[in-house]
Amino acid sequence: MPRTLVTELTDGQSLDQSFRLADKQIRVNRQGGKYLLLKLADRSGTIVAMMWNADDSDYEKIRRGGYVHCVGRTQVHQGALQVILTAIDDLAETEVDPSDFDQFDAGAADQALATLRDMIENLHNVYLRGLGKAFLSDESFISKLRLGTAAVSNHHAYPGGLLRHTVDLMEVCQFLGPRYPGVDTELLMFGAFLHDLGKIEEISASGELSYTDRGQLVGHIVIGVQMLGDAIAAFEEDADEDFPNDLRLQLEHLIVSHHGQLEFGSPRLPATLEAIALHHIDNLDAKITSFTSLIESDLTNNENWTNYHPSIGRKLWKKQ
Known part of the structure; x- marks a missing residue:
């Protein structure tokens, strides 16, 4: 089954595919529950993912820099696309096509x-x-x-x-x-x-x-x-x-x-x-x-302006 590249993902899209795990963190929310904060990647780019109600075993079974199989759904949050996962599992290198993840041209x-x-x-x-x-x-x-x-x-x-x-x-x-x-x-x-x-x-x-x-x-x-x-x-x-x-x-x-x-x-x-x-x-x-x-990664419906970016203190004009 062909993968959907990170840059081609859209809001509300179901996911059942592999990614490279660029980063992983386990955090605690205000109610004391644990969740995973992840960065998923392929050759086109990266996307943030979260899995609620996680535990230490979920964190330990996946390898930073390795490959993972993810099940979940995309959603837009504060103008940025992210993935909410319901399942994640470690994958061996033999189970993926390396060309899907090689960013080097x-x-x-x-x-x-x-x-x-x-x-x-x-x-x-x-x-x-x-x-x-x-x-x-x-x-x-x-x-x-x-x-x-x-x-x-x-x-x-x-x-x-x-x-x-x-x-x-x-x-x-x-x-x-x-x-x-x-x-x-x-x-x-x-x-x-x-x-x-x-x-x-x-x-x-x-x-x-x-x-x-x-x-x-x-x-x-x-x-x-x-x-x-x-x-x-x-x-x-x-x-x-x-x-x-x-x-x-x-x-x-x-x-x-x-x-x-x-x-x-x-x-x-x-x-x-x-x-x-x-x-x-x-x-x-x-x-x-x-x-x-x-500008290229902006997901707002506004044709003229991006979402507000706190890191630069402004919106950006999108019209070309």
Whole structure:
């Protein structure tokens, strides 16, 4: 029996099918009864599910990151579609079709990677071009970059999302940089390439998207600076010359300041024109992508406006 994708589910639809269990929690309601709060996933996206009157055995028999068979019904609650379950059981991997749950688009990743290689190879700055080749000649790095996610939630939160986000930013930098004479466009583009690379070590993109131990303890900004140092060492060994220290400092600053605010995790505020531009371009891409997702997933009957989203403090205009 064919599955219905998460993105194709509608209000009031009966469900009797498999999902990947992206997350699970057991909670207690005001009356003292226990219930399951779950996140179900397939290759198209995720949906929240709940099962009332649950007990510890219901929680323990299902595996986070594993597969489950669910029986229940969809309903709209506060403008969002969710699933109310009446039964849930663990499934073995042999009982599902992996293609129903694989979010990675190999073709899109290959195309994005080809675009990235082309932009790096066409840099005029010999040091940036050589440094880029040091990254791109590392097969272990490439395999992680192809699968990497830009986040656990919010924007580009899927395998391959980091590469898509990186290439999109580089293309925007390539377009905007020449509009501002004081901005070094190639430096800005390379900052876009570097800024989130640490996420390939910060977030595990296989199975359930989750933070690694290194990600929790160190974070992608510090990891990114470490990766830059390793790539510079590889460049110097291959080229048999020193990498310019001033250029290294500029690149390190682009990584450590790209969040734009100390309270948002940047160790330093943007202090160069390239760093200021990178922060705002990065924020623009993240916001447009996440807001687009909110519009596309909205289930209200209003043709013009989405439901009110407390996380952003507003409704969004849906008309195209």
